[in-house]
Amino acid sequence: MSKISKNLRHLRQLKGWSQENLADKLDITRARIGSYEEERCDPPIETLIKISKLFHIAIDALVKCDLRKFNLDTMIKVGENRLLFPIIIDKDNNDKIEVITMKASAGYLNGYADPEYFEKLPLMNLPFRIIGKHRAFPIKGDSMPPLRDGCFVVGKYIESLKDIQNGHTYVLLTREDGVVYKRVYNKGSVVELHSDNKHYSPYTVKASDILEVWEFVCTLNISDKPSEELNLDSIIHMLNSMRVEMEKK
DSSP: OHHHHHHHHHHHHHHTOOHHHHHHHHTSOHHHHHHHHTTSSOOOHHHHHHHHHHHTBOHHHHHHSOGGGSOGGGEEEETTTEEEEEOOBOTTSOBOEEEOOHHHHTTHHHHTTOHHHHTTSOEEEOSSOOOSOEEEEEOOSSSSTTOOTTEEEEEEEESOGGGOOTTOEEEEEETTTEEEEEEEEEOSSEEEEEOSSTTSOOEEEEGGGEEEEEEEEEEEEOTTSOGGGOSHHHHHHHHHHTTOEEEOO
16 A cells, blocks of 8 residues: 555645644554554554545545645545545646546546546547536447447536436446436436437436436537547547547546
8 A cells, every 4th residue: 555655745745744743633643654654554444534534535545546646726526525536637727628438438437536547548628618527428329319339428527416407418427337328317315317219218326326427518429430440549530620629648
């Protein structure tokens, strides 16, 4: 768990605290802080929870990510202000939109809370001004016509299921199904997901099993190309032809 040692030292120094200051706040000894930062031992889960609450950083980010690479002020706050993933910005402080390619979407369920997952994704700008955090997701299957394989849906991140407008479409990240794009109806403890293709029956997902919600903003329809041509380079070329600025990371 070497990253936690580096992250703990980094977060402490950002606050301008000494090891003794941090030890007092966590109700442990200064020597214990030293052993964590010097990688002589790992914090137990009880201490990790205290560190998470003190710095408002999710435990998975503390142990999986090198937080020195990221500006903590540009990370989305979720739930109890736990910072889960970064907002990628350019040198002019403009938000960049991460493009979840078809290949990358297979790992999104495991990588959604890991900033290092997003380091490998291509980025893009849309030819109009956006407000809020956006991300582009690939469409799979034929459940939401006229969209099909090869299309991308750009969604705006929303923090709460309470913000869902019944009958509108959203990209959801669920524990069981990963990324899905459906017409959504919030029923409180569950949400009901409808396909526009009536061959597919509606189904429900527990609200507690929904990890992310992205409100539909627009689609990028590149599905007229044969599937064998839909590699990353061709997608970038087609998006550029639509005046969508895009770059590889």
